[in-house]
Amino acid sequence: MHHEHHLRSSDTIRDIVIGMSDGLTVPFALAAGLSGAVAKSGIVVTAGIAEIVAGSIAMGLGGFLAGRTEADHYNSELKREYDEIERVPEEEKKEVKEVFADFGLSPALQNQIADEMAKDKDKWVDFMMRYELGLEKPEANRATQSALTIGISYVIGGIIPLSPYFFVANSQQALYYSCAVTMVCLFVFGYFKSKVTGQPAVAGALKVLLIGALAAAAAFAMAKLING
Amino acid sequence: MHHEHHLRSSDTIRDIVIGMSDGLTVPFALAAGLSGAVAKSGIVVTAGIAEIVAGSIAMGLGGFLAGRTEADHYNSELKREYDEIERVPEEEKKEVKEVFADFGLSPALQNQIADEMAKDKDKWVDFMMRYELGLEKPEANRATQSALTIGISYVIGGIIPLSPYFFVANSQQALYYSCAVTMVCLFVFGYFKSKVTGQPAVAGALKVLLIGALAAAAAFAMAKLING
Numbered sequence: 245m246h247h248e249h250h251l252r253s254s255d256t257i258r259d260i261v262i263g264m265s266d267g268l269t270v271p272f273a274l275a276a277g278l279s280g281a282v283a284k285s286g287i288v289v290t291a292g293i294a295e296i297v298a299g300s301i302a303m304g305l306g307g308f309l310a311g312r313t314e315a316d317h318y319n320s321e322l323k324r325e326y327d328e329i330e331r332v333p334e335e336e337k338k339e340v341k342e343v344f345a346d347f348g349l350s351p352a353l354q355n356q357i358a359d360e361m362a363k364d365k366d367k368w369v370d371f372m373m374r375y376e377l378g379l380e381k382p383e384a385n386r387a388t389q390s391a392l393t394i395g396i397s398y399v400i401g402g403i404i405p406l407s408p409y410f411f412v413a414n415s416q417q418a419l420y421y422s423c424a425v426t427m428v429c430l431f432v433f434g435y436f437k438s439k440v441t442g443q444p445a446v447a448g449a450l451k452v453l454l455i456g457a458l459a460a461a462a463a464f465a466m467a468k469l470i471n472g
Numbered sequence: 473m474h475h476e477h478h479l480r481s482s483d484t485i486r487d488i489v490i491g492m493s494d495g496l497t498v499p500f501a502l503a504a505g506l507s508g509a510v511a512k513s514g515i516v517v518t519a520g521i522a523e524i525v526a527g528s529i530a531m532g533l534g535g536f537l538a539g540r541t542e543a544d545h546y547n548s549e550l551k552r553e554y555d556e557i558e559r560v561p562e563e564e565k566k567e568v569k570e571v572f573a574d575f576g577l578s579p580a581l582q583n584q585i586a587d588e589m590a591k592d593k594d595k596w597v598d599f600m601m602r603y604e605l606g607l608e609k610p611e612a613n614r615a616t617q618s619a620l621t622i623g624i625s626y627v628i629g630g631i632i633p634l635s636p637y638f639f640v641a642n643s644q645q646a647l648y649y650s651c652a653v654t655m656v657c658l659f660v661f662g663y664f665k666s667k668v669t670g671q672p673a674v675a676g677a678l679k680v681l682l683i684g685a686l687a688a689a690a691a692f693a694m695a696k697l698i699n700g
Contacts (some may be wrong), residue, residue, distance in 0.1 A: 265530075265534065266530060266531075266534075269526070269530040269534075270498075270523070270526050270527050270530050272526075273522070273523075273525070273526030273529070273530070274502075274519065274523045274526050276522075277518070277519070277521075277522025277523075277525065277526065278518065278519055278522055279521075281515075281518045282515060282518070286699075287509075287510060287515060289698065290505070290506065290509045290510070290695050290698050290699055291502065291505070291506055291519045293505075293694055293695065293698055294501070294505025294506055294509075294691040294694060294695045295498070295501075295502045295505075295523060295691075295694075297501070297505065297687070297690045297691045297694045298497070298498050298501030298502050298505065298687045298688070298690070298691040299498050300502070301683070301686055301687040301690055302493075302494060302497040302498050302501070302683060302684075302687045303494075304572055305682075305683045305686065305687075306493065306494075306497075308681060309679055309683070313669070313671060316671075316673075317636075317670070337557050344585075346595075347589060347592075347595045347596075347598065347599050348588075348589070348591070348595045349585065349588050349589065349590045350588060353585065353588055356581055356584070357572075357577065357581065357585065359579050360576075360578060360581055361574070361575060361576070362575065364575075364576045365577045367574075367576045368576065372573050375603060378608075380606075392643075441541070442545070443541060443544075443545075444677075451537050453520055454533075455529070455530060455533045455534060455537070457561050458533065459525070459526045459529040459530045459533075460526070460531055460676075462525045462526070462529055463522040463523075463525045463526040464522075466522060466525045467518050467521065467522045469515075470517065470518050470521055471518055
């Protein structure tokens, strides 16, 4: 069963990865940036929470609407294809043949395929959807579930780098703890993310760590610069 | 040429949409949230710039590494497929047949297709990559270009809601201008985004506006709550 090597991560895991990788990075970098400019952790917490709320809604709702749009798009194309195989069947058969012409099959074989496929309209349309248009049927309720998963993952990811600021009143001091805890989490998250997506795990973990550190360092430097 | 209706937006436009839709939303909501908690625009500007820097790096670099990972994945699967058609050609022919069995073609025709396709190894592998694994060949330099486009779009999107805070010292006052200018931009952006992706334009514009307004209102309420 060598097929299993090709196995891809599930959509839910993909959504967790999307939400958490931004959640761990952006609020962390924002908090780091603000720590370079304001002394009180209170303001960092306020800004951080505002960012987490904004980011999770933007990503979650964005994900929801993107999922809905995808489903609408699929259904309207599906209707069009059913319509077209009734209205211009020869045109659609030609499209089937073109798919196989691209793969170097002989015209005789192209014709046979098109004629046989035309016998079952559902399968014919399914073929056109997938191989002419490259569209997969979206799962039902996918949009809502995706929105929730991405949003919640963003919140969980974002709370981690912010948590030291709840307990340490001086923002510069809190930043040290935030860096330590976030770096560890970015590495662990990057490790599992790479495992799940079939990438080299340590290299992937270092990449994720690098993005987080770079974003935080740049935000810190920029905030210092603005505040003189 | 009814094909043209199916035309999808280019990758560059997709990247601009990704960067700008988050750029317009998250910094806007963060600024709105902070305006509910601190009176001075200076802190809002510092936080906003830190967020824009962090967000553009996270998204841009994230996009770059995702593109690189996709290319690596494609190349390793490509190598595997070439290897497999040499090592276990009958196995791979069976996989070609399975693809067509799913579309209801007769076993005789499946055999003919598999035999004919096996004559040209490049096209055979190309078929397996696209139709068995669902992988498209990534464009060269796509990753770098994608990173830059997403990152720059995020910065441009983020500067718009922040701009009033540069000129108006009182954050609550600046928020009014920020809301006005951002709402207009969200609507216009949503309108063009929908046009480009072939969705109903006004409905799409209202959706984008809604996400931005909801994120900002929630961030504002949350920041008030924490500081109140």
